[in-house]
Amino acid sequence: MGFREYLGRLERSGGLLKISKPVSRKLEAAAILNELGERPVIFEKILESKFRVAGNLFGTKVAIADYFGVQPAELIPRMVEAIRSPRCPEVVSTAPCQECVMERVDLDQLPLLFHCEQDGGHYISSGVFITRSRGGIENVDFHRAMQIGQNRFAVRIVRQRNFDELLNRDGELPVAVCVGNAPNVLLAAATSVPLGQNELEIANSLQPLRVVRAKTFDGLIPADAEFVLEGIVRRDERAKEGPFVDLTETYDFVREEPVLEVKLVTHRRNPLWQALLPGKLEHKILMGMPREPTIFKEVNDAGVECLDVNVNPGGCSWLHALVKIRKRHEEDGRKALEAAFRGHKSCKHVFVFDEDIDIYNPLETEWAMATRFQADRDFMLRAKEKGSSLDPSSDPETSITQKCGFDCTKPLVAGKKHFTKAAFPKVDLQKFLG
Numbered sequence: 001m002g003f004r005e006y007l008g009r010l011e012r013s014g015g016l017l018k019i020s021k022p023v024s025r026k027l028e029a030a031a032i033l034n035e036l037g038e039r040p041v042i043f044e045k046i047l048e049s050k051f052r053v054a055g056n057l058f059g060t061k062v063a064i065a066d067y068f069g070v071q072p073a074e075l076i077p078r079m080v081e082a083i084r085s086p087r088c089p090e091v092v093s094t095a096p097c098q099e100c101v102m103e104r105v106d107l108d109q110l111p112l113l114f115h116c117e118q119d120g121g122h123y124i125s126s127g128v129f130i131t132r133s134r135g136g137i138e139n140v141d142f143h144r145a146m147q148i149g150q151n152r153f154a155v156r157i158v159r160q161r162n163f164d165e166l167l168n169r170d171g172e173l174p175v176a177v178c179v180g181n182a183p184n185v186l187l188a189a190a191t192s193v194p195l196g197q198n199e200l201e202i203a204n205s206l207q208p209l210r211v212v213r214a215k216t217f218d219g220l221i222p223a224d225a226e227f228v229l230e231g232i233v234r235r236d237e238r239a240k241e242g243p244f245v246d247l248t249e250t251y252d253f254v255r256e257e258p259v260l261e262v263k264l265v266t267h268r269r270n271p272l273w274q275a276l277l278p279g280k281l282e283h284k285i286l287m288g289m290p291r292e293p294t295i296f297k298e299v300n301d302a303g304v305e306c307l308d309v310n311v312n313p314g315g316c317s318w319l320h321a322l323v324k325i326r327k328r329h330e331e332d333g334r335k336a337l338e339a340a341f342r343g344h345k346s347c348k349h350v351f352v353f354d355e356d357i358d359i360y361n362p363l364e365t366e367w368a369m370a371t372r373f374q375a376d377r378d379f380m381l382r383a384k385e386k387g388s389s390l391d392p393s394s395d396p397e398t399s400i401t402q403k404c405g406f407d408c409t410k411p412l413v414a415g416k417k418h419f420t421k422a423a424f425p426k427v428d429l430q431k432f433l434g
Contacts, residue, residue, distance in 0.1 A: 180226025
């Protein structure tokens with residue numbers, strides 16, 4: 001099931017809101033998406049573009065699990081297996097994403113949203129960048145891109161990541177920016193894997209994927225994407241990028257970033273532009289979820305039985321990780337903390353809980369911290385190290401930050417203390433109130 005098929009299923013079930021009144025791509029569409037929260041929506045008429053816009057599609061784990069036809073608890077094992085056993089997707093010769101070709105590149109025709117008043121410009125925020133280096137290395141990941149001309153973007157390239165390494169090596173890279181993708185592609189693009197591992201193979205393991213050759217270079221792209229913008233990213237041609245609201249819901253600062261020159265735009269018939277509201281739930285879920293299987297794997301590899309991981313929205317879906325374990329030895333909590341930091345190197349604070357705690361319920365996690373945590377015994381302070389550039393409290397030049405962990409598990413031998421909530425009896429209220 002692709003992006004468009006999923007929208008059709010949502011519509012048939014009554015889960016998709018359609019707005020037929022004209023909506024501006026500058027501020028207005030973003031404001032509506034924000035007010036609607038998790039509710040999926042299609043804007044049928046954008047004032048400045050002939051193309052429709054869809055947003056708020058995958059803002060919860062429940063929505064993503066629904067797409068795959070599984071329960072939310074099955075998502076992490078499914079992703080772990082996809083990363084462990086990637087499979088080559090089917091290559092096709094013709095594809096919906098190349099049904100239509102824009103006669104000339106004019107980015108003003110596209111419904112690029114202007115999200116917040118202090119933004120630097122109109123942005124692509126949902127674009128999956130696909131490249132192939134001169135040495136044949138393929139790479140798939142996310143980059144935000146701010147329009148700076150009729151056919152040009154300034155692209156935020158995070159330093160020392162895979163795309164940055166290839167760009168520094170080659171000087172310029174051909175890219176296809178794919179917009180309007182299903183969750184298998186979105187999640188795979190957000191994973192952190194060694195350079196040379198093709199993320200589209202991970203996507204295909206999550207759910208079967210068809211790919212087609214790009215028009216302007218020898219790279220494979222999702223056949224069912226809604227839009228594809230092909231061009232060249234040049235390392236030594238730079239422009240100001242930002243401000244932009246990032247995961248922390250604060251403004252990222254302006255940088256000099258590489259420029260993307262768009263050479264060709266293709267799209268499906270009657271396409272849908274995929275909007276991704278920066279800093280909000282869908283952005284957080286798609287960034288944070290791919291870090292959960294890497295933490296899950298590291299904790300289990302450390303000899304601790306990991307039951308679940310929540311890189312939660314309260315921690316910007318990036319800076320915090322909540323880990324549930326089945327504790328068998330007193331040192332398991334500390335071992336899980338150390339492993340979690342290995343599994344997500346940008347994480348700032350890690351919390352470990354017992355199996356009786358719902359790590360998606362902040363009342364339960366805070367209760368566990370209040371009743372099971374002692375700072376002199378259960379607090380782990382790490383040496384200062386590189387964290388995330390997204391954290392406004394880290395060093396702005398080096399991203400050096402102070403990381404720490406909280407072992408909120410109860411001791412295996414309780415002594416005179418009780419660490420388990422008392423269970424109240426159950427009753428059928430209808431017998432008394434009905």
